[in-house]
Amino acid sequence: MKANMIALEGVGKQYGGVQVLHPIDLAVREGEFVTLLGPSGSGKTTILSIIAGAIAPTQGRIILNGRDVSAVPPRERGLGMVFQNYALLPHLSVFDNVAFPLQVRGLAKGEIASRVANALERVGLVGYEKRKPRELSGGQQQRVSIARCIVYSPSVILMDEPLGALDKKLREQLQAEIKRLHRDLGTTVVYVTHDQEEALDLSDRVCLMNGGRIMQVGTPNDLYFEPVSEFVADFLGESNLLEGAVTAVNTVTTRDGMVLGVRSTEGCCVGSPVKVLIRPEKIGMTDAGAPAIATQRHNVTSGKIAQASFAGGTMRVDVLCEKGARLRLKTVSSRASELVGAPVVVSWATSDAMVLKN
Ligand SMILES: Nc1ncnc2c1ncn2[C@@H]1O[C@H](COP(=O)(O)OP(=O)(O)OP(=O)(O)O)[C@@H](O)[C@H]1O
Ligand SMILES: [Mg+2]
Missing domain, CATH: 3.40.50.300 (P-loop containing nucleotide triphosphate hydrolases)
Structure with missing residues (x-):
């Protein structure tokens, strides 16, 4: 060095x-x-x-x-x-x-x-x-x-x-x-x-x-x-922040009842209020009918497209999840804008869900 x-x-x-x-x-x-x-x-x-x-x-x-x-x-x-x-x-x-x-x-x-x-x-x-x-x-x-x-x-x-x-x-x-x-x-x-x-x-x-x-x-x-x-x-860009509490090791349950796998809950006790950060780039989206890509690593939830707009070379898409959370993600698909209201499945890796202590 x-x-x-x-x-x-x-x-x-x-x-x-x-x-x-x-x-x-x-x-x-x-x-x-x-x-x-x-x-x-x-x-x-x-x-x-x-x-x-x-x-x-x-x-x-x-x-x-x-x-x-x-x-x-x-x-x-x-x-x-x-x-x-x-x-x-x-x-x-x-x-x-x-x-x-x-x-x-x-x-x-x-x-x-x-x-x-x-x-x-x-x-x-x-x-x-x-x-x-x-x-x-x-x-x-x-x-x-x-x-x-x-x-x-x-x-x-x-x-x-x-x-x-x-x-x-x-x-x-x-x-x-x-x-x-x-x-x-x-x-x-x-x-x-x-x-x-x-x-x-x-x-x-x-x-x-x-x-x-x-x-x-x-x-x-x-x-x-x-x-x-x-x-x-x-300060560094768009983020999804979901409020919840630690309910088990590496698990957070959000206010509206989504149970999420997170990278680490080290340093937080069960019951601690936390926020889970997921960057829009880390969330994937598929049509509701498409074969599930879920694995143990993934958080998966269904929802429907609430809004879509152009953001430079990508689409910025807001998905309203079934439990009520609104998630923003980025996708290269230009079709998203035609699909407002369409049912979709969104997923992201446990390792991309970061816990921020309150
Ligand atoms: N001569 C001075 N007397 C009193 N306060 C000062 C003086 N110079 C700077 N400050 C204060 O110090 C703080 C930091 O100022 P600084 O110029 O370092 O900010 P900055 O991060 O460069 O902001 P900006 O992005 O607006 O340039 C500010 O609150 C400013 O009002
Ligand atoms: Mg300055």
């Missing part, structure tokens, strides 16, 4: 006696892409600013590449920053904006020219050297600010909602570029967004924040399929 590039040890922040960031521990490994995800005001920018040195923490230490930099000023930390509002110098050309950090560092002219050319090539802006920022689209301006950041090869890049101001299509395109840049350059990236899809798409690990605390840190898969709480489950 690679060494830690960044380690926050008990880092917290207060403003006027209000703890906006409760003391957290967070380590980012060399070359890792870690995203701070969370609702507005959850403390994402505060963490990024503390790493950058723009804000001093009220408590805790910041270790960069093995060295305590808590008292080191921002410029000497050697980090690259990309912001949401691009922060380009309006009177300078694209070339001069990208060259700026190298000029500040006193590099020779020839070296600057070749590095700027390389950075502009990496972000797809060859030919735009002479333009001014106002002559560029939002996406192009954001590429300039990324080029200006990678041009001096910082070992860590901090990005605060860099794609927040762009439309969906452009955002997806730049996401792919940021991913490629990260892969090619091997730089450590700490990225901030409140967009869960963006976080899941880009990151090696996601740190989900709420109210100045870390809710869960893990791979996108961990957070999506193994959330530790209802907050995490809800």
Whole structure:
């Protein structure tokens, strides 16, 4: 396993006696892409600013590449920053904006020219050297600010909602570029967004924040399929949450009387109130007349289609189960919309039913 590039040890922040960031521990490994995800005001920018040195923490230490930099000023930390509002110098050309950090560092002219050319090539802006920022689209301006950041090869890049101001299509395109840049350059990236899809798409690990605390840190898969709480489950996408109580080992009976096999009830006593989480992608649906696919691993119930709508390449289908629960699932079948009211059988594996403690 690679060494830690960044380690926050008990880092917290207060403003006027209000703890906006409760003391957290967070380590980012060399070359890792870690995203701070969370609702507005959850403390994402505060963490990024503390790493950058723009804000001093009220408590805790910041270790960069093995060295305590808590008292080191921002410029000497050697980090690259990309912001949401691009922060380009309006009177300078694209070339001069990208060259700026190298000029500040006193590099020779020839070296600057070749590095700027390389950075502009990496972000797809060859030919735009002479333009001014106002002559560029939002996406192009954001590429300039990324080029200006990678041009001096910082070992860590901090990005605060860099794609927040762009439309969906452009955002997806730049996401792919940021991913490629990260892969090619091997730089450590700490990225901030409140967009869960963006976080899941880009990151090696996601740190989900709420109210100045870390809710869960893990791979996108961990957070999506193994959330530790209802907050995490809800924040990361659509979920079916069935309320009930533990009635036996690995068994939950829902309020409306469905008896469900679940992956594990470890740590819950019989009688404990819990919620069972099943992601829509994990629920299968067949026509009521089709041969049963039930096995011991499966939870099976019959119901009828209550609603169906398009969701990108798939159909989002709500099934009203015979005991009264409403389950959402995703299917590639476009026929579902013609079948509102049709009887169906839905099923899902015991291992895909996760227990969340109340
Ligand atoms: N200078 C300040 N003085 C007082 N409170 C502040 C200050 N800066 C930030 N805060 C508070 O700290 C909390 C965390 O702010 P932060 O900017 O880290 O949130 P965020 O997660 O980046 O949110 P957003 O998604 O809206 O950018 C907020 O409640 C904010 O009001
Ligand atoms: Mg912010």
